[in-house]
Amino acid sequence: NTQPLLSVRAVPGAGLGVFADEDVAAGTIVFTALPYAAAMFRDFSSRTCPSCFTYSGFYGKKFPAPSHCCSIECEKNVQRTPGSKIAAEWEAALGRELARHHAHVEHTIGKAARRSEPANTFSHESHIPSTLEEAWNGPDQHQQSSFSEVDVCMCMLVIRTLARRFAEESGQCEGELGSAHNTEGEGVEKVPGAGGVVVTVGEGEGEIVLQRGMMASVQRVFALEREPVTPTFDALLEMQDNEAAFYHHHRAGVGDTAEAEALAPLPIDSGTLTLTSHSLLASSLDPGTWAALSPLVRCYHLLRTLQQGRSHSSSSRGSRPSATQTAMLAPILGPDATLFRTVVFREMANSFGVWEPGANTPEEAGYSARDMLGLALYPRATFFNHSCQPNVLRDAQYGPGGRSAFRATCDIRVNEQLTIAYCDLTYSYEDRQQYLSREYFFRCSCPRCQAEGEG
Numbered sequence: 001n002t003q004p005l006l007s008v009r010a011v012p013g014a015g016l017g018v019f020a021d022e023d024v025a026a027g028t029i030v031f032t033a034l035p036y037a038a039a040m041f042r043d044f045s046s047r048t049c050p051s052c053f054t055y056s057g058f059y060g061k062k063f064p065a066p067s068h069c070c071s072i073e074c075e076k077n078v079q080r081t082p083g084s085k086i087a088a089e090w091e092a093a094l095g096r097e098l099a100r101h102h103a104h105v106e107h108t109i110g111k112a113a114r115r116s117e118p119a120n121t122f123s124h125e126s127h128i129p130s131t132l133e134e135a136w137n138g139p140d141q142h143q144q145s146s147f148s149e150v151d152v153c154m155c156m157l158v159i160r161t162l163a164r165r166f167a168e169e170s171g172q173c174e175g176e177l178g179s180a181h182n183t184e185g186e187g188v189e190k191v192p193g194a195g196g197v198v199v200t201v202g203e204g205e206g207e208i209v210l211q212r213g214m215m216a217s218v219q220r221v222f223a224l225e226r227e228p229v230t231p232t233f234d235a236l237l238e239m240q241d242n243e244a245a246f247y248h249h250h251r252a253g254v255g256d257t258a259e260a261e262a263l264a265p266l267p268i269d270s271g272t273l274t275l276t277s278h279s280l281l282a283s284s285l286d287p288g289t290w291a292a293l294s295p296l297v298r299c300y301h302l303l304r305t306l307q308q309g310r311s312h313s314s315s316s317r318g319s320r321p322s323a324t325q326t327a328m329l330a331p332i333l334g335p336d337a338t339l340f341r342t343v344v345f346r347e348m349a350n351s352f353g354v355w356e357p358g359a360n361t362p363e364e365a366g367y368s369a370r371d372m373l374g375l376a377l378y379p380r381a382t383f384f385n386h387s388c389q390p391n392v393l394r395d396a397q398y399g400p401g402g403r404s405a406f407r408a409t410c411d412i413r414v415n416e417q418l419t420i421a422y423c424d425l426t427y428s429y430e431d432r433q434q435y436l437s438r439e440y441f442f443r444c445s446c447p448r449c450q451a452e453g454e455g
Helices: 072-081 084-114 132-137 151-170 234-237 243-252 287-307 323-333 338-347 380-382 431-439 447-454
Strands: 006-011 014-020 029-033 037-040 186-191 198-202 222-224 352-355 372-377 393-396 405-408 417-420
Touching: 006 447, 014 380, 014 417, 029 234, 029 380, 037 151, 072 084, 072 431, 084 151, 084 287, 132 287, 151 234, 151 323, 151 372, 234 338, 234 380, 243 287, 243 338, 287 323, 323 338, 338 372, 380 393, 393 417, 405 417
Parallel strands: none
Antiparallel strands: 006 014, 006 222, 029 405, 037 372, 186 198, 352 372, 393 405
């Protein structure tokens, strides 16, 4: 069935939001999104289909290697995904490097223990780069550091995203991916946002800047697709860029988001992906900001090592990637950290968790009782704003290709905003505010929070 007509509009103080252009009955699927890329945590990757996200259970049967797809059709779907072969080469190289790296770190720790000396493992307190430029593009920070499951999952998500982008840019896609916007016959044109990304708008609708706190010059921006549309990298660029907010949030201290919400956005040229805010990279680093940033920097340096075809630990453990592997890896990451930052700071506060299937009940909107299997980027779904009294719930089951459906939990009237929950709704008022401040850089002022905050 065709989904209700929805549009993305400017919301004072909250950037953009999704609104109903017609009345919506409770239980209606209001929007269905397809992921641009997804990655599973290693504990779940062999039991979670990378195409449809079917999960066999923590102690369930592993899906056949190497794809770990649950069916032949899902395996074909993965193979049809732009950049899948390139991503597979990168992931194989990443696995080899992580194995060498782990052995190297264990060897270093073992030598220190035999000598009764402290191991010279990486600590974010041992060396703090003087600027953000030095942090990203300076000496390697990953050599003797450890990588968490979240770090590895993030590396995989970046690899799959940039591999798909490379395939799109080089014309290696099978067939048409579909437009990033479906305006149902409206004349559209691309216009530059004022200091933001280039976006597609309908005729006469003017410019729009896709950053938190920025006001659009018009009310209605564009209509959301009434049928699932395969996203492109351009759609991912329209997602909120949280790099400046991240830096200022940690510089100001966790919980203090007033400064972060007032920040100017980071302009991105969608053609060259060149950061034009050079003054940001010249900013100095304090210990608190570096403690939060260092895991991301180490992940970038790990991928940079692969792209450059070298391994710091290969001299004593394993061999370097072959020339063929290096040639396959080189085009994806680019010459510096710009592409990596473009992805990770749009994933931040924008990605959706891939959760163990469960019941579609409002009480489980926070998914506390279920395992989080991985991360997925649904660019079009990021326009849903948060409320602690949401009127839309994301289905706990996934469809073919990892499609995710969003369903109305009550009757929604025309021109009413559609909202989802970014946090567990069973949390207390204080816990919700702390979580949203830490993970999403804002404090909620929905009717429920206003009532509970005054109580």
